[in-house]
């Protein structure tokens with residue numbers, strides 16, 4: 001049996017500092033509120049290009065609302081920046097219309113801007129936040145916060161568990177995960193499909209449009225897009241991958257394509273003898 005690495009626990013306070021919280025947002029609509037939070041991050045030099053970041057966030061928002069229900073929204077964008085992640089939180093007493101699927105106004109906005117060189121990080125944060133916010137008692141505590149300090153203290157304590165090996169999820173592995181989800185979706189019930197779709201959307205966030213459109217084309221044509229590379233052999237076409245590429249794959253986060261059959265490659269464990 002393999003030893004499972006101990007989970008590495010971080011808290012929201014590692015990413016969120018007290019001066020990144022606005023207790024009473026002035027913005028009256030979605031764009032104004034997001035802009036207010038970005039102004040805060042720009043002032044603290046946590047983001048470089050406010051205009052670009054705003055565009056990215058709004059584009060993402062127009063795709064599907066990031067309101068997760070019960071008055072919470074998690075607008076986000078992937079931006080190439082120096083820092084690894086920038087987070088800002090805003091609270092609105094009145095509530096802001098975010099086109100939430102449950103029709104509720106949003107009272108808590110957690111905005112996340114992250115760097116694409118850290119695959120998986122956003123998914124972990126998102127999962128950790130969702131896990132915390134799904135509990136009515138936690139949302140109640142947030143709602144009941146009387147001032148900025150109280151609100152910050154509640155949020156600061158949110159825990160994220162990173163399993164070491166997951167901390168550097170390889171991009172190829174994430175593509176494989178996306179493939180698994182797309183395949184499961186075909187056999188799933190309507191209700192399950194919704195969940196799988198959410199998960200797929202989250203993974204898709206991590207990739208560029210080019211990678212994804214190629215992925216979708218391969219899925220459509222062959223029913224799969226990612227092939228295991230075992231002992232240097234592509235398992236889709238059974239042809240040897242060049243030794244150079246195979247060893248480069250091992251310790252790289254780039255995505256490799258089989259030169260013979262064009263599938264994305266993920267290096268898999270050696271075959272059991």
Ligand SMILES: [Zn+2]
Nearest residue numbers: 234237258261
């Ligand atoms: Zn191949």
